[in-house]
Amino acid sequence: MNRKEQKEQRKNQIIAAALDLFVKKGYMATKISDIAKAANMSDGLLFHYFESKEKLLEELTNIGLQGTQMPLQMEYLDELNFFEVVTAQLITFMQEQPITAKMFVFMAQMQRTEGIPDRIKQVVLSVSTIEKTVEIIKNGQERGLIRNGDPMALSNAYWCSIQGIAEQFTMHPEIPLPEAEWIVDIIRAKSKGAI
Amino acid sequence: MNRKEQKEQRKNQIIAAALDLFVKKGYMATKISDIAKAANMSDGLLFHYFESKEKLLEELTNIGLQGTQMPLQMEYLDELNFFEVVTAQLITFMQEQPITAKMFVFMAQMQRTEGIPDRIKQVVLSVSTIEKTVEIIKNGQERGLIRNGDPMALSNAYWCSIQGIAEQFTMHPEIPLPEAEWIVDIIRAKSKGAI
DNA sequence: AAATTCACTGAATATATATTTAACGAATAA
């Protein structure tokens, strides 16, 4: 393995360790020495790869941003089907790639937690999933596929559930995940949308 | 106001400030100086009321434990009605008394976050809500009121949603809360349980 | 092979934070 590959691998070790610790302890509470220990290196070496704890946070956030783009840009039959597909996909991903759930928790932490640098909060806030799905919900309501009610509240309820599930799974992966249909039923209209 | 009352009031100021900051920043990330500032006192004075940051955490946890007892000990018509009443009550409480949502978030943080003293984790874990409601779900399934599926997964899905909602409301109270029925639909059986 | 680069460590430094302490004055008790 040449030096470039080695360097890349080291960086990935650090990033994986940081993500894991940030979601388990929180960014502020995670010490450089925690990350260095988890990544099997000295504290000093970590600064060879990232000039500061905050820069590491920034890079991790950027990785997370790329991930949030993907799952919501897709083809779907109708508005309800959109949520069915997204939900099923998210739950599957969480089980198969623990990093999915972790990243979910991490991004929420960046958005919500006080003490995160404003610059980082801004960019995370700019990809707000709740607002993206509000429009889809409105359309689904017009077609009678999604239940009546404040679209923002419905979108919020859906994403809060996903968020809660991702958090629980990150901390307690031994507890079984729900089936996608159960979660979609939060927003599903009673009459027409039944499976 | 005599000294005893004054002392009690001061303690409450500290506890309220600590709860607010712990949920917004996390216990580890919250500085004594943050709490003291929020409670309008010098750092030193805080130690006159609590011998350490950890003792303060312990007292707050005990207050939270008392709160968790109440809402689940109640009369109910049937198993589904239980969840309808609890959910409606929780959502109402969250809106009317912000401390309800904060305490929810705080207790989950105590249970999940790495770096919380084991002694405290233990007691919080001992009042696991998920396990309490598993039995109710099993009974509801036998009566056809609650949908089929792994009772633990159903209980988990329900509480994860409540948890996600409490967190979102704590950080973003401007976003409208869901209606209780939407959340109950996670576990409601399709045929019999319709309203 | 010699020179150079660079990953790496452990100790040094700087800063931040929890906790202690000495001192002050107002409330209370004598």
Next chain:
DNA sequence: TTATTCGTTAAATATATATTCAGTGAATTT
């Protein structure tokens, strides 16, 4: 009124943590 308690603060101390640095040896280049 005098003595004592105690709520309060700001400074002092101790400890923890982020960051820097000097040095080492292995990999790479010349």
